[in-house]
Amino acid sequence: MSDTLLQVEDLRVRFDQRGRRVYAVNGLSYRLRAGQMLAIVGESGSGKTVSSRALMGLLPPSATVTGSARIDGVELVGMPEPEMRRHRGADIAMIFQDPTRSLNPTMRIGAQITEAIRAHARVEKDAARARAMELLSLVRISDPQRRFYEYPHQLSGGMRQRVMIAIALASDPKLLIADEATTALDVTTQAQIMDLLGELRSRLGTAIILISHDLGLAASYADDVIVMYAGRAVEYAPTRTLFAKMRMPYTRALLDAIPRLERQSHARLPITPGQPPDLTALPPGCAFEPRCARATPQCRTSRPPFAQHEVGHWWACWNPCKDGEPV
Amino acid sequence: MLGSPSLRLVGKRLLMAVPIVLGVSILTFWVLNLIPGNAAQQLLGPEASPDQIQQLEEEMGLNRPQVVRYLDWLGGAVHGDLGTSLVSRQPVTDELGPRLAVSGEVVGLAFLISLGLAIPVSLLAARWPNRMLDRISMVVSTTGLSVANYVFALLLVLLFAVQLAWFPAIGYTPLSESVTGNLRSLALPAIAIAFPLFCFYTRFLRSDLVDQMQGEDYIMTARAKGIGPWQVLLRHAFRNSAFGLITIVGLNLSTLIGATVIIEQIFALPGIGQMLLQAINTRDFIVVQACVIVFAIITVLANLLADLLYAVLDPRIRYGSN
Numbered sequence: 001m002s003d004t005l006l007q008v009e010d011l012r013v014r015f016d017q018r019g020r021r022v023y024a025v026n027g028l029s030y031r032l033r034a035g036q037m038l039a040i041v042g043e044s045g046s047g048k049t050v051s052s053r054a055l056m057g058l059l060p061p062s063a064t065v066t067g068s069a070r071i072d073g074v075e076l077v078g079m080p081e082p083e084m085r086r087h088r089g090a091d092i093a094m095i096f097q098d099p100t101r102s103l104n105p106t107m108r109i110g111a112q113i114t115e116a117i118r119a120h121a122r123v124e125k126d127a128a129r130a131r132a133m134e135l136l137s138l139v140r141i142s143d144p145q146r147r148f149y150e151y152p153h154q155l156s157g158g159m160r161q162r163v164m165i166a167i168a169l170a171s172d173p174k175l176l177i178a179d180e181a182t183t184a185l186d187v188t189t190q191a192q193i194m195d196l197l198g199e200l201r202s203r204l205g206t207a208i209i210l211i212s213h214d215l216g217l218a219a220s221y222a223d224d225v226i227v228m229y230a231g232r233a234v235e236y237a238p239t240r241t242l243f244a245k246m247r248m249p250y251t252r253a254l255l256d257a258i259p260r261l262e263r264q265s266h267a268r269l270p271i272t273p274g275q276p277p278d279l280t281a282l283p284p285g286c287a288f289e290p291r292c293a294r295a296t297p298q299c300r301t302s303r304p305p306f307a308q309h310e311v312g313h314w315w316a317c318w319n320p321c322k323d324g325e326p327v
Numbered sequence: 328m329l330g331s332p333s334l335r336l337v338g339k340r341l342l343m344a345v346p347i348v349l350g351v352s353i354l355t356f357w358v359l360n361l362i363p364g365n366a367a368q369q370l371l372g373p374e375a376s377p378d379q380i381q382q383l384e385e386e387m388g389l390n391r392p393q394v395v396r397y398l399d400w401l402g403g404a405v406h407g408d409l410g411t412s413l414v415s416r417q418p419v420t421d422e423l424g425p426r427l428a429v430s431g432e433v434v435g436l437a438f439l440i441s442l443g444l445a446i447p448v449s450l451l452a453a454r455w456p457n458r459m460l461d462r463i464s465m466v467v468s469t470t471g472l473s474v475a476n477y478v479f480a481l482l483l484v485l486l487f488a489v490q491l492a493w494f495p496a497i498g499y500t501p502l503s504e505s506v507t508g509n510l511r512s513l514a515l516p517a518i519a520i521a522f523p524l525f526c527f528y529t530r531f532l533r534s535d536l537v538d539q540m541q542g543e544d545y546i547m548t549a550r551a552k553g554i555g556p557w558q559v560l561l562r563h564a565f566r567n568s569a570f571g572l573i574t575i576v577g578l579n580l581s582t583l584i585g586a587t588v589i590i591e592q593i594f595a596l597p598g599i600g601q602m603l604l605q606a607i608n609t610r611d612f613i614v615v616q617a618c619v620i621v622f623a624i625i626t627v628l629a630n631l632l633a634d635l636l637y638a639v640l641d642p643r644i645r646y647g648s649n
Contacts (some may be wrong), residue, residue, distance in 0.1 A: 058550060060541070089553030101544040105643060106566050115562070116552040151642040167552065 005174055005207050006032040006055075011067040011077070013047070013054050013231075022279045024050040026231040027067070028219075029306075032207055034174065037198070039210040039239075041254065042228035045276050048211045051228075052177045056092050057084040071175065090120040097180035099160035103152040105306045109136075110148035110162055116170035135166040139196060145288030158189035165196065169204070182217070194221050198248035215254045220242055227251045230277045230287035233306055236314040245313070247320035250288045286318070294319045336638075337631065340458060344627040351623040352404070356397050359612045365389050366413040366610040387413055396476040400616060409620070410613040414606075419617040422602065427621065429499060430587050430598035436517035437524060437583070442576070444521075445528035452529075453536035454560055464529055471526030476586055480519035480593050487515060487590075516594040520586050524579065531575060532568055539564040570641050577633025581626040 015027040025047040034037050040048045054065045054074055069076045071091055076084070096102040104112060113132040117123055123131065129148070136144035139162040152160055161181060168176055178197060182190040198221055201208055210222055218225045218239065225242050227235040227250065235248040246252050253272040274291035283289065289299040298318050306316035367383040368375070384390045388399070393589075403410055409419040452461035473478075488496035494515050500508035540546055540560065549563045588600035599618055606614035 054552060058547060085553050085555065087553070088551060094551045096544055096547065098544060102548045104545040104549070104563050104567070106570075106641060107562075108642075112548075115549075115554060115558075119552045119554045153643050164548070167548065170552070 003033050004031055005034040005036075005071065007068070007070045008032075008051075009068040011054060011065070011069055013050050013063055013065050015060075015062050016064065019061055022065075022282055023282060024231050024279060025054065026282070028228070028231070028233055030226055030233065030236065032175070032209065034205055035201060036224065037097065037201055037210060037222045038210045039212060039213050039222035040228060041212055041218050043213055043224060043254075046228040047231035048228050049179055050231075052094070052179060052209060052211055055177070056088055056094060057081065058088075058094075086120070089116060089168075089173065090171045090324045091173055092175045092177065093171070093173040094177040094179060095161065095164045095168050095181045098184045099157055099164050100152070100165055100184070100286065103160055105152055107151070108148070109150055109152065109155070113148075113163070113167055113170060116167045120171040131170075132166070135141075135169055136163075138169065139163070139166045140283045141166070153273070156189075157185055158192060161185060161189075161193050162196065165193075165200070169200065169206070172204070174284060175205060175207045175209065177211065179211045180212075180213070183212070183214075185265050190217075197221070214258075215251070216258050229252070230282060231279065232287070232316070233314070234316050236286070236306075238312055241310075244311075245323055247309070247313070247315040248317050249292050249294045249319075249321060252321055253291075285290055286316070294321070337635070340627075340631045340634075344624070344631075347627060348620060348623045352401070352620055353397070355616055355619045356393070356400070356612065358614055359392055359607075359610070362420065362607075362610065364610055366612070369609045370414065404616075404620070409617040412561075412606075412614050413611045414609050419614055422614075423599070423617060423621065426597060426599045426602050429596055430584075430591065430600060432502075432522065433513055433516050433587060433590070433596065433598060434580075434583050436513055437520035438576070440517060440521035441524035441528055445525050445532060448525075449529050449532035449536060450560060450565065451538060452533045453564070456537050456540075461533070464533065468526035468529045471522055472530070474523070476519055476523050477589050477593060479522055480516070480590055483515045484518055484593070497593075499594075499596045513596075516590045516596060519590055519593075521581065524583075526577075528572065528575070532572055535568040535571055536560065538566050539567060542624065543567075570637055573633050573636050573640070577629050577636075580629035581622075584622050584625065 004093070006234055008031070009029045011025055011028040012023075015022040015024060022046045024045075026116065027052050028047070030038070040052070050059065050063075053059050054063070055069050055071075057076070057079065066076050068078055070085060071087070074087070076087070079087075103109075110129065110132055113135060114125070114128040117128045117131050132163075133144045133148060136147060141147050141159060141162050147155070147159075147163075152163070155163065164181075176197075181197075182193050185193060194217065197208055197210075200206060203261065210218060215225075215227075222239050224236070224238050226233050227242075227248060229250050234245075235251050237245075242251070243255075246255065250272075256270040257272065271290055277283065277287045277290070282298070285298075285300040285303055286292070286295070287303075289295045292299065296319060304316045304318045308314045309320070367380050367386065367389055371379055381390070388396065391399075394594060400410055407420070409423070411418055412422070415422075439454055448460075448464050452464045455461060487493045494511050498512055498517075500512045502509045517532050543564075546559060546563055549559045554562075584600070587598055588603060590596070591598040591600040592604060599621065603615060603618040606612075606618065
């Protein structure tokens with residue numbers, strides 16, 4: 001495809017910590033078009049955050065990244081730090097989960113934005129300030145003239161996340177990674193931020209990777225969804241296809257765990273039994289097998305390949321759910 | 328930048344200092360009276376007859392009850408008159424000025440040296456944690472913290488004054504006499520005080536910086552912007568560490584005053600610490616009172632200053648706004 005912005009192939013990340021070897025990402029592949037919104041969904045420790053930080057070279061020194069991730073054809077894996085820094089913020093930007101902690105409490109909002117502007121362009125102070133005001137208006141912060149000189153603690157959580165988005169957009173990145181960007185916000189603010197991201201995507205053409213544990217959020221906003229488990233993609237499809245014909249039992253389990261209005265009140269939510277797998281010693285078979293209701297002996301001994309079984313719909317399962325069939 | 332709430336804080340804290348200083352003076356007076364012997368006995372020596380001692384005690388007013396003597400002293404003190412030395416018969420305030428200047432210079436130099444070294448060393452160590460410089464700085468500062476400053480002072484004298492003869496071992500050259508001579512005479516005492524401080528500050532600052540660089544989300548944000556590692560360290564991590572450092576420096580000042588008493592003794596510096604020690608030996612309670620009051624006021628002011636600096640630097644703290 002010609003309009004491929006990001007191509008990730010067999011991405012692997014492992015951490016070596018005091019003799020323990022943690023396999024966090026184990027061969028992740030996906031493709032992102034310019035202006036596309038892709039959701040990467042999974043529970044804590046599924047590798048969604050680690051894999052996206054690997055793209056930006058923001059992992060601690062204990063991490064080893066292998067495989068390939070190319071943005072506009074430029075290989076990011078193994079890129080030396082000084083060169084990586086030129087891409088960081090300029091090509092790929094990131095916003096984080098907790099806007100309260102992601103902004104420096106001791107710096108004015110304006111200084112934190114202009115710093116990002118001036119990181120990649122030789123801009124005079126006045127021009128940077130003007131651009132920062134523009135960005136603040138772009139993310140719908142009222143009274144940018146005043147907010148520019150305020151400190152993070154003077155802003156609400158939603159406004160802080162808007163400031164984070166303004167910082168991320170400072171150098172017009174091609175890709176914006178939103179790492180659980182709405183998790184720490186209340187539902188109303190969450191919807192506002194998501195709407196803002198969607199609007200910015202269509203206005204600026206920025207591709208967005210939406211990292212979330214919330215399958216519902218992905219359903220509402222993303223074009224495509226990747227479901228990750230134990231550092232691997234287990235299901236990948238356009239959002240509409242995925243929700244119409246869910247194949248992976250794990251994806252079903254995630255969906256069933258979402259509370260719904262139409263369900264009887266005070267009924268217990270279905271819970272996926274067991275624990276996420278130990279990433280220091282992954283089983284030879286399917287990593288979800290110990291928790292899976294559809295598991296067969298085959299699942300324990302050999303790992304199902306992640307393959308395109310239907311047009312545009314990839315999954316890794318020996319016993320996929322049929323259309324409309326319960327788990 | 329400060330506005331009226333901060334001014335009100337200053338007023339409140341200065342008012343609070345009054346009972347503190349008063350309490351310190353009462354305590355000092357009482358403790359001094361528990362020490363056997365008084366100024367009259369000390370002045371006349373062991374050979375003196377009881378009659379002679381009694382006569383001098385009456386002259387000095389030492390035969391009056393404790394409370395009366397204290398109130399008498401207090402009456403003068405609130406008018407700025409700290410009394411007349413029982414031994415030298417000179418007004419205490421006349422002697423305090425030049426002595427304070429000497430001690431102030433030593434402490435000031437020690438601060439300059441310790442912070443001037445601790446900040447760059449910590450930054451370098453935190454820039455490359457667990458590498459050579461970081462490890463060396465950790466070993467040095469851990470060692471330095473476990474050596475008492477008077478032991479270190481004697482080692483300095485042995486090496487730089489006795490062996491190498493770069494600096495004088497003892498004595499003080501006034502600034503008015505010779506600037507270089509003055510600095511040379513204060514170099515060893517200032518280093519002796521500065522070294523443990525340097526170790527302390529380095530340990531604190533280095534670990535605070537490393538913790539931030541590894542754990543704080545705003546550091547991740549800064550790095551994600553694509554700015555350089557030094558800029559991340561200086562603009563983001565160091566700025567936040569500075570608050571903790573200021574508090575520690577402010578609290579340290581009172582410990583420092585204790586250090587000057589010993590160090591001035593070792594290097595025969597005519598500072599306020601030496602003045603205090605001599606006065607205790609001669610039971611010159613007027614002078615002791617004056618020195619202790621000065622120490623108490625400095626401590627209170629230093630803590631206040633640290634709090635104010637904190638408020639100026641940290642936008643989240645605006646006193647009195649609740």
